[in-house]
Amino acid sequence: xxxxxxxxxxxxxxxxxxxxxxxxxxxxxxxxxxxxxxxxxxxxxxxxxxxxxxxxxxxxxxxxxxxxxxxxxxxxxxxxxxxxxxxxxxxxxxxxxxxxxxxxxxxxxxxxxxxxxxxxxxxxxxxxxxxxxxxxxxxxxxxxxxxxxxxxxxxxxxxxxxxxxxxxxxxxxxxxxxxxxxxxxxxxxxxxxxxxxxxxxxxxxxxxxxxxxxxxxxxxxxxxxxxxxxxxxxxxxxxxxxxxxxxxxxxxxxxxxxxxxxxxxxxxxxxxxxxxxxxxxxxxxxxxxxxxxxxxxxxxxxxxxxxxxxxxxxxxxxxxxxxxxxxxxxxxxxxxxxxxxxxxxxxxxxxxxxxxxxxxxxxxxxxxxxxxxxxxxxxxxxx
Numbered sequence: 001x002x003x004x005x006x007x008x009x010x011x012x013x014x015x016x017x018x019x020x021x022x023x024x025x026x027x028x029x030x031x032x033x034x035x036x037x038x039x040x041x042x043x044x045x046x047x048x049x050x051x052x053x054x055x056x057x058x059x060x061x062x063x064x065x066x067x068x069x070x071x072x073x074x075x076x077x078x079x080x081x082x083x084x085x086x087x088x089x090x091x092x093x094x095x096x097x098x099x100x101x102x103x104x105x106x107x108x109x110x111x112x113x114x115x116x117x118x119x120x121x122x123x124x125x126x127x128x129x130x131x132x133x134x135x136x137x138x139x140x141x142x143x144x145x146x147x148x149x150x151x152x153x154x155x156x157x158x159x160x161x162x163x164x165x166x167x168x169x170x171x172x173x174x175x176x177x178x179x180x181x182x183x184x185x186x187x188x189x190x191x192x193x194x195x196x197x198x199x200x201x202x203x204x205x206x207x208x209x210x211x212x213x214x215x216x217x218x219x220x221x222x223x224x225x226x227x228x229x230x231x232x233x234x235x236x237x238x239x240x241x242x243x244x245x246x247x248x249x250x251x252x253x254x255x256x257x258x259x260x261x262x263x264x265x266x267x268x269x270x271x272x273x274x275x276x277x278x279x280x281x282x283x284x285x286x287x288x289x290x291x292x293x294x295x296x297x298x299x300x301x302x303x304x305x306x307x308x309x310x311x312x313x314x315x316x317x318x319x320x321x322x323x324x325x326x327x328x329x330x331x332x333x334x335x336x337x338x339x340x341x342x343x344x345x346x347x348x349x350x351x352x353x354x355x356x357x358x359x360x361x362x363x364x365x366x367x368x369x370x371x372x373x374x375x376x377x378x379x380x381x382x383x
Contacts, residue, residue: 003204006277007197007236009142011243013274015186016149017097019251021316022182027255028166035176039183040248043369045241046361047189047327050334052233053346055198057338062086062192063288065199075337082333085326086192087285091299092322093185094278095306096315098127101268101275102307108264124307127272132300134276135283139200141273148270153254155263162256174383177376180369181320186251187244190327194240196281233347279303320377328370335363 057072058065063083070079102124109115116123134141184190259267279299286295306315334343340359349355 003139003197003200006139006142006200007194007240008243009139009146010188010193010197010277011240012247013142013146013149014188015244015248015251016153017271017274018093018186019182019248019255020100021096022178022185023252023255027162027252028164029169029175030166031168031171032175032179033252035171035179036182036248036252037245039176039180039369040187040241040245042361043180043327043366044183044187044189044244045237046358046366047184047331048187048194048237048241049233049347049358050330050362051189051192051195052198052236053343054330054334054338055195056231056233057342057346059199059202061199061285061288062195063285065195069333069338072342073337073339075333079329079333079337082326082329083192083285085322085329086190086195087282089191089319089323089326090193090278091282091302092306092315092319093191094131094275094282095128095303095310096312096319097271097275098131098303099124099307099312099315101271102127103312104264104268104271108261108268111261111264121308125304128303128307129300131272131276132279132296132303134273135279135296135299137276138280139277141276145270145273145277148266148273150270152259152263152265152267152270153257155266156257156259157254159258159260161254162258164253164256173372173376174380175376177320177373177380180373181324181377182248184327185319185323186248187241190323190330191281192285193278193281194236196284198236231348232350234349317377317381321374324370324374328367331362331366331370335359335366 054065054069058068060068061083063080066080066083069075070077102120105127106115106120106123188194283292283295283299286298290298310318343359344355347355347358349358
């Protein structure tokens with residue numbers, strides 16, 4: 001039952017996890033809010049549609065699914081790199097929030113006069129090991145993490161909401177870059193998480209019908225055929241996107257919230273539970289090629305390198321670049337490489353005009369928006 005709602009848990013959790021890294025210093029910048037809303041509609045929504053459509057078409061996880069789709073579309077194996085990049089994006093997000101958790105937990109323990117006398121990088125390494133172990137639980141830690149994070153935030157809200165002075169400021173390419181990054185990363189576009197969530201639901205359904213490996217492919221094909229009339233990508237995409245939009249607005253409003261020490265402890269422990277699912281997802285993708293045990297070791301080693309050797313500000317930059325490239329690959333593959341008939345069936349819009357509009361956006365608008373955002377980030381970093 002929990003697997004069915006994994007995508008919705010992540011839709012609610014990602015904004016809470018990541019807004020603090022990408023929101024502007026002055027949260028009252030009305031123009032930033034407007035740019036973020038624009039990016040949510042123009043970039044994130046079409047990309048989530050693409051991800052769900054490819055998930056439905058492939059009936060497999062991102063790495064294995066991209067292998068099927070590239071063969072089906074007679075496309076270059078280069079496009080399969082999306083699956084590996086998506087797993088890496090999830091791993092970088094996990095490392096970023098675990099680094100934040102190590103600092104947050106030390107701050108809270110210091111306020112309680114209970115801080116250990118060990119360096120922060122050692123705390124981060126220990127938390128990474130704990131989180132990798134938690135990842136063995138799969139989807140189960142998600143509701144626990146969400147509950148702890150919400151309790152911590154409620155304790156902060158009880159102390160008073162932050163005062164926000166709203167004002168219009170000058171719009172720049174750097175501001176557009178932040179808005180696009182926030183819209184993409186906080187909704188998980190390009191991570192393959194919603195693709196993976198649909199795969200888990202499909203796998204659970206097939207297992208419930210028949211545990212025989214020999215009939216798996218036939219059952220998947222039959223499921224696609226039988227459900228083609230009732231299936232609508234919009235039924236999956238819009239609830240996820242609307243939930244992200246609502247939680248994102250709340251996260252923006254409370255991004256400057258000061259949490260009491262106990263609230264900080266609960267919040268950051270919840271973050272670790274959520275990060276474990278991101279590591280679980282990355283491990284499952286690596287396992288397609290390396291096997292489960294070796295994938296766990298690789299996930300732990302890469303995670304330790306990220307949290308120990310790379311500063312948090314660099315992790316943010318790495319996340320922006322890799323996630324933007326992943327989304328760019330996804331949009332170009334879905335818009336230019338996939339067969340029109342296959343995507344039309346996978347999306348199953350109620351009207352042909354909606355499909356044509358989506359195809360124009362995913363082919364032209366999304367790549368252009370991402371390229372402009374990357375230019376904006378380069379300008380910001382150089383300045």
